[in-house]
Amino acid sequence: MVEDPHKVEMETPLVAESMARRQIGAALVTRRSKQTRIFTVLAVCEAFAAHLRRQFPTRDGPPEVD
Numbered sequence: 001m002v003e004d005p006h007k008v009e010m011e012t013p014l015v016a017e018s019m020a021r022r023q024i025g026a027a028l029v030t031r032r033s034k035q036t037r038i039f040t041v042l043a044v045c046e047a048f049a050a051h052l053r054r055q056f057p058t059r060d061g062p063p064e065v066d
Contacts, residue, residue, distance in 0.1 A: 010036060016044045
């Protein structure tokens with residue numbers, strides 16, 4: 001367990017950028033000091049992949065995700 005996890009408020013822009021600077025894989029997202037979710041590198045990758053699919057659609061549509 002991490003003694004001092006990286007915490008960010010829900011409204012914080014570019015959480016992924018601060019995670020990259022700190023070289024960490026997750027951040028605790030809070031709202032009014034209560035944890036609401038965990039933002040991970042996997043979530044960043046999924047969001048980026050979805051963005052790329054919207055920007056560069058294929059003729060056959062996006063690949064099926066298991």
